[in-house]
Amino acid sequence: MTFQGVGIGRGMAMGTVLQMPAPLPEPQDAPSTLSVDAEKERAAVALAATAAGIRARGERAGGSAKDVLEAQAFMAEDPTLSDDVKARIGTGKTAERAVFEAFASFRDLLVSMSGYMGERATDLDDVSQRVVAQLQGVEAPGVPDPDHQFVLVARDLAPADTALLNLDKVLGLITSDGGPTSHTAILAREKSIVAAVGVAGALEIANGTTVIVDASTGTITVDPNEDERFAAKMAIQERASLANAPAGPGRLADDTEIPLLANLGSAGGAEEAVELGAEGVGLFRTEFLFLDSAQAPTVEEQQSQYSSLFAAFPGKKVVVRALDAGADKPLSFLNDAPEENPALGLRGLRALRANEQILRDQLTAIRNAEAENTADVWVMAPMVSTLEETRYFTSIAREIGLKTAGVMIEVPSSALLADRILVDADFASIGTNDLTQYTLAADRLLGSVASFQDPWHPAVLRLVGEVGKAGAALGKPVGICGEAAADPLLAVVLVGLGATSLSMSPAALADVRAELRLYTIEQAQHFAELALKANSAMEARAAVSASASS
Numbered sequence: 001m002t003f004q005g006v007g008i009g010r011g012m013a014m015g016t017v018l019q020m021p022a023p024l025p026e027p028q029d030a031p032s033t034l035s036v037d038a039e040k041e042r043a044a045v046a047l048a049a050t051a052a053g054i055r056a057r058g059e060r061a062g063g064s065a066k067d068v069l070e071a072q073a074f075m076a077e078d079p080t081l082s083d084d085v086k087a088r089i090g091t092g093k094t095a096e097r098a099v100f101e102a103f104a105s106f107r108d109l110l111v112s113m114s115g116y117m118g119e120r121a122t123d124l125d126d127v128s129q130r131v132v133a134q135l136q137g138v139e140a141p142g143v144p145d146p147d148h149q150f151v152l153v154a155r156d157l158a159p160a161d162t163a164l165l166n167l168d169k170v171l172g173l174i175t176s177d178g179g180p181t182s183h184t185a186i187l188a189r190e191k192s193i194v195a196a197v198g199v200a201g202a203l204e205i206a207n208g209t210t211v212i213v214d215a216s217t218g219t220i221t222v223d224p225n226e227d228e229r230f231a232a233k234m235a236i237q238e239r240a241s242l243a244n245a246p247a248g249p250g251r252l253a254d255d256t257e258i259p260l261l262a263n264l265g266s267a268g269g270a271e272e273a274v275e276l277g278a279e280g281v282g283l284f285r286t287e288f289l290f291l292d293s294a295q296a297p298t299v300e301e302q303q304s305q306y307s308s309l310f311a312a313f314p315g316k317k318v319v320v321r322a323l324d325a326g327a328d329k330p331l332s333f334l335n336d337a338p339e340e341n342p343a344l345g346l347r348g349l350r351a352l353r354a355n356e357q358i359l360r361d362q363l364t365a366i367r368n369a370e371a372e373n374t375a376d377v378w379v380m381a382p383m384v385s386t387l388e389e390t391r392y393f394t395s396i397a398r399e400i401g402l403k404t405a406g407v408m409i410e411v412p413s414s415a416l417l418a419d420r421i422l423v424d425a426d427f428a429s430i431g432t433n434d435l436t437q438y439t440l441a442a443d444r445l446l447g448s449v450a451s452f453q454d455p456w457h458p459a460v461l462r463l464v465g466e467v468g469k470a471g472a473a474l475g476k477p478v479g480i481c482g483e484a485a486a487d488p489l490l491a492v493v494l495v496g497l498g499a500t501s502l503s504m505s506p507a508a509l510a511d512v513r514a515e516l517r518l519y520t521i522e523q524a525q526h527f528a529e530l531a532l533k534a535n536s537a538m539e540a541r542a543a544v545s546a547s548a549s550s
Contacts, residue, residue, distance in 0.1 A: 005174070005199030006453065007218035008185050010488050010511040011239050013151060013172030013194035014224070014232045017209045020154035023141050024129055027096035036090055043085050043095040046134040050127065051076035067266060067288060068187070072158070075127045081106060096135045103128035126158030145169070151211055153202050162187040172213040174220060176202040189486065189505040196220060216488075217541075239511075247277025250502065250513055254520040258495055260513055261317070261503035263481060267305055270312035273506040277513065280317035280376075282429065282503020283481035284309060286362065290323055296358050299365045306369035310377060317376045319429060319479070319503075320366055321408065322359060322393075324348050324382035343443065348383025348410075349393060356396075363400045370402070378404040380429055385413045390421045408481075410434035415463035418470035425476070428467055430499070432482025436460050454537035455484035461497060461531050461540065468498015479503060488515035493544060495521070496528030519548075 032039050051073040058069030075081070081102055088098035107124045133140035143152065143161050149169050156177040162184055165173075173195040178184050188195035194215050205211065205222060212221040212232045221228055250260035261282030262273035273281070289297050289305060310318055325347065352359040363379060370377040381393035384407040397405035406427035409415050415435065422428055432455045437443065439460050442452030455461075464480075471478035479501040480494050486508035492515060494502065502512060519527075527544045534540035 001222040003199050003201050003205075003220040003222070005196040005202070005218045005220065006185075007215035008188045008195040008197060009192065009215045009486065009508060011192070011194040011215050012232055012235045013213045013215075014210070014229065014236065015149055015151040015171040017153050017174075017205050017207055017211055018144055018146065018150040019203070019205075019207055020152065020157075021141050021144060023125075024132055024136075024138070027094065027100050027132060029097050030094070031092050032089070032094040034094075036092075039089045039093075039095045039098070040086050042135060043089060043099060043131075044082070046095065046099070046131050047076050047082060047085075049134050050130045053130070054127070066268075071291070072123050072127060075124055076131065096132050099128060099131045099135070103131075123158060126161070143170075151213060153205055155203060157184045162191075165191065165193065167191060167193070172196075172211075174199050174202045174205075174211075174213060176200065186505075189507050192507045247510070248513065249279060250516055252495070252516055252519060252521055252524065254522075256495075256521045258499075258516055259317070259501040260509050260516075261319075261479070261481075261501055262506045262509070263503050264309070267309040267312070269506065270309055274312060276506040276509050278506055278509060280313055280319075281309070282317075282319050282479050282501060284318060284320045286321060286323055287325055290325060296361065299361050299368070302362060302365035303368045306366050307372050310369055310373035310375035314374045315376065317378060319378040319380060319406075319481075322349070322352060322362055322379065322381050325351060343437070348408075349381045349389055350383065352381075353389075353392065360396065360400065363397055363402060367401045376404075377402070378406060378427065380406040380408050380427070382408050382431075383410055383434070384408060384421070385411045387417055387420050387424070390424050394424055394426070409463075409467050411438045412463055415466050418467040419473065422467075422470050422474045422476045427477040427479065428471060429479040429481045429503075430464055430467055432460065432464070432480060432484035435463060435482065436484075439463060455482065455487075456490060456531065456537035456540045458532055458534050458536070458540055461493065461528070464494060464499070465497040465528065465532065471500065472498055477501065486512065488512045489527075489541075489544060489548060492516060492519050492524050492548075493527045493531050496524035496526070 054069050054073040054076065058066040084102035084105065085098045088101055089095060103124055130140045143165060145166065149171050151172040151174065152170050153174045156175050170193065173188055173193050175184055175197045176199055178197040185195065185197050194213050196213055196215060196218050199220055202220070209222060210224065212224050212228060224232065250258040252258060259279045260277065261280045262278035263283040264270065264273060264281055265285045266288050289302055306320065346354065366377060366379055379397055379402050381389070384390055384393070390407050393407065394405040404426045406425045406429060407414065407421060408431050409418065409428050410431040414421060418428060436453055436455045436457065440452045440457060442449040468478050477500045478498055480499045481503040484490050484494060485502040486504035488511045491502055491512045504512065527547060530543040530547055531540040534543050
């Protein structure tokens with residue numbers, strides 16, 4: 001028996017299943033026997049203790065996990081939630097019930113917003129459970145810790161759990177919910193955990209059942225036979241030797257250079273990226289500077305962070321994405337107005353145009369930081385959908401003094417107009433996560449439509465090819481910075497479609513580097529042709545896989 005999901009990475013794991021324990025039961029809605037003030041005090045203490053506990057986990061985890069957990073700790077301290085809890089206690093409810101109801105109400109609001117905020121609903125559930133556990137004096141639900149190795153199966157994992165997984169015991173991870181850009185997926189990539197998300201039926205696999213998790217295909221094999229077990233062991237050993245191979249520049253078998261770059265969410269990940277062989281940064285997300293602020297950071301505050309990153313990559317390319325926020329990542333100083341469909345609303349460059357000074361300050365900070373370092377700094381605008389938007393961004397960037405200004409191709413309109421957009425833009429960077437979402441009309445964070453969120457789909461690849469052709473005709477670089485670049489075989493296809501560089505989570509660099517060295521540019525182009533002729537993502541992947549193994 002097999003189950004299908006979305007694989008994270010290229011690895012394979014084999015082991016016995018251990019299901020995540022069930023969450024705490026819903027607190028009873030019975031009148032409190034304590035005074036209102038006493039219940040409010042209990043709630044306040046529990047919220048503060050929970051926030052402190054989450055922060056402590058973040059300090060132990062480090063890296064981007066620390067940032068994720070810091071954001072989760074802020075949820076426990078959110079004054080709006082605290083006020084809601086107090087108001088419910090004022091009606092006679094216990095602190096446990098008030099916390100449960102207040103968090104559930106806010107959760108429903110986030111779910112209705114979809115996108116980035118919808119994904120935060122899982123984080124909120126985890127915080128609620130931890131506060132209730134604190135109030136009840138019991139252990140908060142979390143990852144089991146047996147005395148043997150196992151494959152963890154869960155509906156989804158909260159950041160606090162994923163960040164502190166014991167990698168000596170957790171062989172692999174399977175979740176029934178979530179997509180390729182959920183926190184579970186992001187942290188699994190960072191920690192090089194073999195994982196598959198959005199696996200329908202995963203919760204039906206009994207504890208103790210042996211499974212094989214093949215992240216390269218997203219396939220879960222239940223009760224494998226002897227031949228399947230042997231093949232899995234060989235594949236696991238081969239990948240282990242690959243991980244220990246020395247790093248080097250990205251290139252094809254015919255020495256065609258394909259620089260391999262890192263996607264980073266803060267300057268803190270730079271050192272590890274360099275150690276893993278990143279030849280630069282293909283996507284530096286700047287949202288971490290803005291998301292937890294009541295007002296936009298100053299030019300000086302931003303400059304310090306950018307300079308720290310640039311210093312880690314002397315003489316190398318660093319591509320900085322302008323703030324990608326707005327309706328689905330609302331900021332009080334940018335745009336927090338509710339929208340019916342935030343994924344199609346005022347986000348990315350659209351939001352920045354409505355608040356141009358924020359854009360100008362950010363580009364000024366980047367220019368100033370560039371002057372302090374030797375990194376080759378490029379800037380790009382997020383969510384560009386028209387030629388006019390391209391001209392708007394590149395003209396401001398050049399006016400401020402930045403020499404290389406490009407755009408992200410994340411919507412079909414910009415892909416189809418790439419031959420015109422690249423006349424004005426110095427380069428294009430394709431964000432395959434959003435491009436897939438908008439091409440197939442499937443929310444990339446919604447587990448129920450995760451099967452549509454597959455960059456192997458010929459419709460997505462055709463759009464990538466349009467950008468690749470435009471770049472080649474105009475002599476402009478075309479990079480890939482979406483998660484598709486981290487899929488080794490798909491990375492070869494993307495090169496065949498015209499990608500001139502690939503950017504990914506640093507943990508994926510070794511697998512992609514090794515895969516590229518197996519094929520020439522002619523073979524990559526042949527794989528691209530096969531994928532484009534397919535009628536589905538599954539057919540495209542199968543056709544290329546068959547050709548690659550022949």
